[in-house]
Amino acid sequence: MKDAAQVAAGVWLPDDTGGNRLTLGLTGGIGSGKSKVAALLAQWGAGVVDTDVVAHELTAADGAAMPLLRAEFGAQVMRPDGAMDRDWMRAQVFADPGVRQVLEAILHPMIRAETQRQLAQVPGSYRVAVVPLLVESGDWRERVGRVCVVDCDPETQVARVRSRSGLTPETIRRIMNAQATRDERLAVAHDVILNDGMTSEADLLQRVRRVHEQWMSSLQAGR
Numbered sequence: 001m002k003d004a005a006q007v008a009a010g011v012w013l014p015d016d017t018g019g020n021r022l023t024l025g026l027t028g029g030i031g032s033g034k035s036k037v038a039a040l041l042a043q044w045g046a047g048v049v050d051t052d053v054v055a056h057e058l059t060a061a062d063g064a065a066m067p068l069l070r071a072e073f074g075a076q077v078m079r080p081d082g083a084m085d086r087d088w089m090r091a092q093v094f095a096d097p098g099v100r101q102v103l104e105a106i107l108h109p110m111i112r113a114e115t116q117r118q119l120a121q122v123p124g125s126y127r128v129a130v131v132p133l134l135v136e137s138g139d140w141r142e143r144v145g146r147v148c149v150v151d152c153d154p155e156t157q158v159a160r161v162r163s164r165s166g167l168t169p170e171t172i173r174r175i176m177n178a179q180a181t182r183d184e185r186l187a188v189a190h191d192v193i194l195n196d197g198m199t200s201e202a203d204l205l206q207r208v209r210r211v212h213e214q215w216m217s218s219l220q221a222g223r
Helices: 005-007 036-044 052-060 067-075 086-095 099-121 154-165 169-179 182-188 201-222
Strands: 012-015 020-027 047-050 127-130 144-153 192-193
Touching: 020 036, 020 067, 020 201, 036 047, 036 127, 036 201, 047 052, 047 099, 052 099, 052 127, 067 099, 086 099, 099 127, 154 169, 192 201
Parallel strands: 020 127, 020 144, 047 127, 144 192
Antiparallel strands: 012 020
């Protein structure tokens, strides 16, 4: 059991088992490779909850957010299958910053609540919340004990996202411009995993393994 100061500092956060586990926030810009890093950590025993996955669940055809989104934006927010039309929504957000505020006011509290619920229950040596907008949200920084940034140069981000999504470079850069800058992310990082255009699969594996072992050492030292 950790002492009160550790828990209060946010390094060790309670879970549904009655104990406390190290809780980390994993973030990075679009195309940085957060999902790949998270998959490695999960493979090595971490309990991972991805807020993007949670958001997709909430905005799926039977997602809990869809009635609220339809009430706010009308039937055009939905695809024929009943899920949120992400292309339509993206266009509205780009056209009107006020739409982004309304969308976030609906989704963000639901995403936080569901992510916290899953983090409290997920098994693992430590917990990882994958949060693309962690830096932009002071609330999320208060919910994790450490922040790990997957760092990447903007040119590589554009190339990666374009190859997997088919979005235009202009659209990708508009998404990037709506996120925190590279410097802003690095300024709040406790740990940094470089995954730029020069990073090989072997390099990334080694870098992720290094931080994982450091966190496991902290976990053992805190017991």
